[in-house]
Amino acid sequence: MKALFKTLFGDWLNLGFVALVMVIEVTLVRAGYTHQAGVVVPAFILAGVSWLSTR
């Protein structure tokens, strides 16, 4: 089961980070900043990738 979880979701850090990305996307879109989300979210994801790569 542990191997299956890892295959589907990665680890808890990865899962938590993607959950945070989704919260940001939903918040921006709901607030009417849909076009801005297309700039903010990729930058945030790249920052997250950078952070995750050092863990």
Add this chain to the structure above:
Amino acid sequence: MSDWGIFLATYLAATVEWVEAFTIVLAVSMSIGWGRAAGAAAAALLVLGAMTAATGGVLRLGVDMHWLQLFIGVFLLLFGVRWLAKAVARQAGLKALHDEEAEFEETRHELERGDRHGAWLIAFKGVFLEGLEVWLIVVALGMKGHHPAVATGAALLALLVVAAVGMLVRAPLRRVPENAIKFVVGAMIVAFGTFWTIEALGGATAWALGDWSLPALVGFYLLGGLSVATVLRRRCVAEAVS
């Protein structure tokens, strides 16, 4: 997205996973013979094939397209972020490159302690878990783009190529530039995930450049990832010197 984009992303991702699966099957074959090891791999592939067919059927049962797109996009982000972060870490020298030779030896060492039944299970589990990632990509790229045949065909072609080359050399396939492939595929998958989740939430006009935003995102993650890796590598070297 074009058929070629889906084909390329699926083919590259599947190649990496099948190479890892082949290494495990090869190690198991030394213990229980090619016939039984290949049988275990075939059983795992059958299960994966049934899963792919069943998923395709379920997804066509009138599921709302926006929810489906959001669901697939989240899975692509989960998958892509992990691949890209790992590729950046390896590129920066923070993590050792994946070594098929070491993986092969580790599996063989594991087999020395187990029985023949255990060896069969190792081959089955190895092919199933590596194939599960291929299944995710095939489902995500094939179903969203309405090109299940293209994605499935690309994954099968990758399987045939890896199996054919593997049978020829009968050794771990070390020359596949796994990290470079993971870098490109990771960037592509994160780009698809970003594009689809925002489009699912914000509607068809969410992206100012429309479909052209997708290649722009791929370029952004590729160049961004390479830049991050360069910065991290320099920092590593500086810390080692001081």
